[in-house]
Structure formats: C-alpha cells, structure tokens
Amino acid sequence: MKLYVDTTSKQVTASKDPEPKNDQNGNQKSEKNTGRLMWSTQVFVLDENGGEVITITTAGEKPGVKVGDFLAVEQLEAIPWATNGRNGVAFRAVSLKPKTGSPAK
Numbered sequence: 001m002k003l004y005v006d007t008t009s010k011q012v013t014a015s016k017d018p019e020p021k022n023d024q025n026g027n028q029k030s031e032k033n034t035g036r037l038m039w040s041t042q043v044f045v046l047d048e049n050g051g052e053v054i055t056i057t058t059a060g061e062k063p064g065v066k067v068g069d070f071l072a073v074e075q076l077e078a079i080p081w082a083t084n085g086r087n088g089v090a091f092r093a094v095s096l097k098p099k100t101g102s103p104a105k
Contacts, residue, residue: 005076005091009047012071016042018063018096031059039063041096043071056091063096070099 020028021038029038036059045052056076065071074094081090 003078003080005078007045007073007076011046012073012099013044013046014041014065014067014069014071014096015044015053017066018058021057034059036060037062041065043096054091056093056096058093058096060095065096065098072097072099 018039018041021040023029030036031038038057038059039062040055040057041063042053042055045054056073073096077092079090079092081088
C-alpha cells in the first residue's frame with residue numbers, strides 16, 4: 001500500500017539545493033527498475049500546525065529548484081522504514097518544481 005501526503009494546504013520551501021543521493025561508498029544511487037539517478041532535496045513544510053524539515057527523494061533529472069523556492073510537489077509518498085532497531089519515514093515524490101504564484105496559506 002502506498003501512503004500519499006496531500007500537500008495542497010501546505011507551504012513547501014526548498015531549504016537546501018538538490019544533491020545526489022549517494023550510497024555508503026559515495027556513488028550516486030539509481031532507481032532499481034529504471035536506472036534513473038536519484039536526488040535528495042531538503043525542504044521545509046509549513047501548515048497551520050507548524051513546520052518540519054524533511055528530505056524528499058526524486059529520480060530522473062536533477063530538480064530545477066533552489067533554496068528559497070516555493071515548491072509544487074507531485075505525488076509525495078511517505079515510506080515507513082525500520083532497520084537494525086532504528087525506524088523513521090522516508091519521503092519520495094515524482095517531481096519537485098518551483099511553484100508559480102503566491103505561497104499556500
């Protein structure tokens with residue numbers, strides 16, 4: 001089951017430029033089925049309850065966003081994980097693009 005996050009009422013801002021998503025050896029990861037390169041972009045998500053910094057992974061071309069851009073996030077998926085007694089939530093999106101117009105309220 002895929003868990004998607006509705007970002008329509010959230011303000012998403014790039015807080016760090018996109019970087020290659022690297023493995024433990026420093027090599028850029030690629031998507032298993034397609035071979036597309038993977039990218040990590042740190043963002044700040046703000047809504048009526050406050051804000052949180054998360055990292056969103058995308059695959060394909062490097063997202064054309066920069067620090068301070070308000071973002072349009074396409075199909076944000078939350079992926080729970082657990083490994084060696086640690087756990088958390090990873091976030092993946094189809095794309096991140098600069099948002100046109102005024103930020104969400």
